[in-house]
Amino acid sequence: MKKSGLVGFIVFIFLLSACSQGQSQQSNPNDLSWDEIKQQADGTTVNIHMWGGDEGINQYMDEWVAPRLKEQYNITLERVPMDTQNILQKLQSEKQAGKKDGTIDIVWVNGENFKNAKENGLLYGPFRDQLPNFNDYYDQDSLAFQYDFGTPTEGYEAPWGKVQFVFQYDSNKISNPPKSFDELQSWINENPGKFTYPNPDDFSGNAFLRQLLYATVDDPKEIIEEPFSNEYATKKAEPMWEYLRTIKPDLWRNGEHYPASLTELDRLYSQGDVWMTMGYNEARAEHLIEQGVFPESTRSFVMEPGSLGNTHFLAIPFNSSNKSGAMAAINFLLSPDAQYKKLEPTYWGDNTPISVDKLPEEQQKKFESLDRGETVLSTERLENSFLPEADSGYVEWIKENWKDEIIRNQ
Amino acid sequence: MQYKPRMKTASFWFLTGSLFLFPVLFLIVKSFTLPWRYQADFHMHFTLRGWSTLLSENQLISATFISLLIGAVVVLLNLIIGLSAGKALAFYQFKGKSIMDTLFLLPLIFPLLAIAMGVHIAMIRLGLADSWIGVVLIHLVPTIPYSIKILRNGYVSLGSAMLEQSTSLGANVRSRFLTIELPLLKPALRSTIFLTFVISLSQYVITAIIGGGNVVTLAMVYFPFLQSASSTVLAAFSIWFALVPILFYLIVEIILCFLPYQSPWRIKT
Incomplete structure (x- = not known):
């Protein structure tokens, strides 16, 4: 009786494991136009795994970004609190085990973590130069985007903020x-x-x-x-x-x-x-x-x-099962509206890597007149001491x- | 040296008060007040911010339920494995028993992280990673050694005589287990259940690795907040975290009442 129970348990586990496999693979967004990517992203879910220890950042993602992303791109954003090192650890094991259909679509990285991830082939890319918002509103040649703590980014991550x-x-x-x-x-x-x-x-x-x-x-x-x-x-x-x-x-x-x-x-x-x-x-x-x-x-x-x-970035893991959705979501996070909201002291107050002079005039004014709060030094003072x-x-x-x-x- | 009963009571309350009641009360007060600045004013500023922040964390409720569910399954598996292994170790003599005994303790000696990383690759291949079943299985690693130890001692103090007698009186395995072993092992069961649940609840790193963020337990939401400097939010969160095992404990106590011979109206002879 005991033995049959054990065999049953093992069979049960294998049955369960069979269910979780067999997800369809998307075509590589590298060869697609932006419209096709947007189309592919429509109606999907994007999982962003990021450090979750700041309620301001969490609320910005949950209360401001998620509903608008749903509205504008029809993408459901799931935020998962997880430390970056654990994320990379997980990706590393998945790489070793050859897992193709990963559960993480966007990660928030920079510095050492980016260097490790890139050197171990844990990231998908290059994808940055396909993002319309990056091409329109960011300074392509800025050294701050070319290098991340001395590691060439080569389009494997898109700038999200700077501090x-x-x-x-x-x-x-x-x-x-x-x-x-x-x-x-x-x-x-x-x-x-x-x-x-x-x-x-x-x-x-x-x-x-x-x-x-x-x-x-x-x-x-x-x-x-x-x-x-x-x-x-x-x-x-x-x-x-x-x-x-x-x-x-x-x-x-x-x-x-x-x-x-x-x-x-x-x-x-x-x-x-x-x-x-x-x-x-x-x-x-x-x-x-x-x-x-x-x-x-x-x-x-x-x-x-x-x-x-330094600048902090968003990247896509090599085995994300929704790369088009991830790119659409990152494009949204880089948009002037999302960057402006992020800069406001309400939620986060994080500085923007956007080039304000590339924005339409109305938005330029909006950015320039924003009061970041009394404790924050002036933009000029900060830029001069950078x-x-x-x-x-x-x-x-x-x-x-x-x-x-x-x-x-x- | 002889203690007077009154002295005993006084020292009991002193120790309980200073080591248990005071910290708990302090935590509750902290969750309702802004952080104190000792050198400036010593006023307390009342605030509900800690609790409102906590309750606005939109994964809180689902994470609590997932933690309860995973904890319950972990406890159940622990009881099944602990009862059978504990009984075998207590009553049977076989070759290599002491080696077996040591082997059961090994998961506590090896660093859990190293085990989890090795198991992760195997779990990915089996398709168990990123699922709650995988998380349950990895939670067994730090809990099983304790439940085997506790239940084994429970069986040892029960003694084999009682069980042999019931067999000789014609009881089958099932009724012997239900009417003798379970009721008499109740204290050991209680500690196993509570201990394994609390261990399972507080696993962060192994849950993060094996669950891969798909299984968001309470620890996954709570631990990042340890890095937040706002002690108000942290205190509110800690109280919430402590309420979960208490809730589970109450449920377990109710279930334990359904064991045979537990009715409070039973006439004790």
Whole structure:
């Protein structure tokens, strides 16, 4: 009796597995015209897998994008919360197992993740240059779209937004925020325990150190233009480690403990334990003030020599079973209307990579007159301080060496 | 040293209060107030924002039901496997029993992620990846070792004498199981059910990999919010997350009442 039960169970599982296979394959959208792609996308469902830890972003996708995409393209958008690394892990396994009909149609990537995905052949493409909105409203030759942390994009991802690294401070406690890293150093010295930065394993902590690296070499171009190598990095980074060792005793908890993530630093800031925080999104304070996390007197600042900025992108996995639908949806997300709504502080406040001067006049005005909120620096200020990211090799290198240089070498 | 009963009660309430009641109450208060700034004003600002954000998360309800369903199936499979394996380990002697015993514990020793990644490829080939059945199967990995251990100990303390006697009095396997084993194993069953359900509920990474985002359980919605700095939303979400096992526990208690000899009006002799 027991054996027949087991056999039955196995047969049952195989029957179930048979049901999930046998989906029809679409023809490759590479050879199709845009009208044909739109036609193919009509009435389909598109699954976008993306990080889901920000309610502003989630609401933008669910409440604003999804209904309009349904209306304009007759596409049902399903948002699935999932960390990018898990998504890539899944795609990697699917590639190995030869699974052709994947369940992910759009992923949100940049930097290291894009590099890994592209090198391992996890992405479909090139598709970017087929998108009408990209061709009409974006600067085709912009270096920000050609390279993603030094990796050539080659049309495998389409720019969705851009962000710049800014610092936040409480204007009730600090009247003149530092203008350069030297001034920051003396400020830390005068206000011991009121500053810290996240561990460089964290995305934002790592960006803080990359920015410091730019500031401690003679000219940021030395880092941006030179391809990454261990020897070069070791040589150039010595002043940075020196700087960090100098400020260490005056950091929060005497530099014996660092926040493990930006979230932790934000909590310290929101409780008034430290007086500055930072983050890779120039408009982030708006949202956090509205939620009551940050005090209303929060303002932001950037320092010399400038502020790191990067673009984030949308890409299509190699085994998406609805590539036409994905392209139509990405085209919609790149449209001026969707970009404008994304820029508004209501939901997200994320900056747009669109070229405003390519838009029709009416929309140009709309974009230019938009008030992003009091805590966001002016467009001019941000553009003047913009510094591109260097080779993504620095990210890993900083992670590995920071522990040796700062934690172990007491 | 002898404890006075009153001292015992006092220390019980002190420990319960400080280690259990206070954190729970604190969490509830937190879910209704804005984050506190200790150095500025110490006022609490009442807000419903945490709960409204939580309830506007449009996958919340469906994710809760999927979690309950998956958890229930995982618990059921655990009981079937745990009862049979536990009984065998408790009563039968066979070659390699101790090796078998160790093997059953291995899933707890190996990193779960490594297992999941290996199993994922096999599941894709079988067509089980991206389905809730695949998720149920992978949830068995971190739960089965516990249920086998717990139910095995349950059978050991039950002893074989009672079961042998019922057989000699003519009971068949079925009625012996229903009227003797299940009622007497009730404490062990209860811990198995609760433990396996909670483990299944809180699996994030393996659910994400095997379910591939098609199976959106509560953990899939909840875990990304851990990175949000808004402690109000997080507190509301955590309470919701804790309510699910409590709800499940209540359902299980009601079902357990239907076991033989459980009627509260039964005359105990």
